[in-house]
Amino acid sequence: MGGWVLEVGKMAMYMTFPVAMFHWFNQPAYFESWVTETKRQIFPPENEKHREAVENCIRSIREQKDRELWQALEDLEKREKK
Structure with a gap:
């Protein structure tokens, strides 16, 4: 068909x-x-306002959990005293 030159090419x-x-x-x-x-595109640079909002949210959730824990401990102490 094309010969050896075509095959080499x-x-x-x-x-x-x-x-x-x-x-x-x-x-x-x-x-x-x-x-x-x-x-x-996947990891855009951090925005200070967003970071502060996330930190405030984490802080408020931790405070709420701490209050719940303290309340549970106080209730347990009251039950033990009775």
């Missing part, structure tokens, strides 16, 4: 294309910028 393309794509897409600068952009 096809084999060269079969071997060169994956190597070239590997080389192109594994450049450190390209990879670093892609990873940085992806990380920023």
Whole structure:
């Protein structure tokens, strides 16, 4: 059909294309910028107001649990005294 020249050309393309794509897409600068952009999309930078709101929420839940625990301990002490 095409002869040995065509076969050599096809084999060269079969071997060169994956190597070239590997080389192109594994450049450190390209990879670093892609990873940085992806990380920023998945984990956006923290906002101080959001962080403060979360900390206040955690603090209020802990205080509520502490009050419940103290109330349960006081009730237990009252029962034991009777």
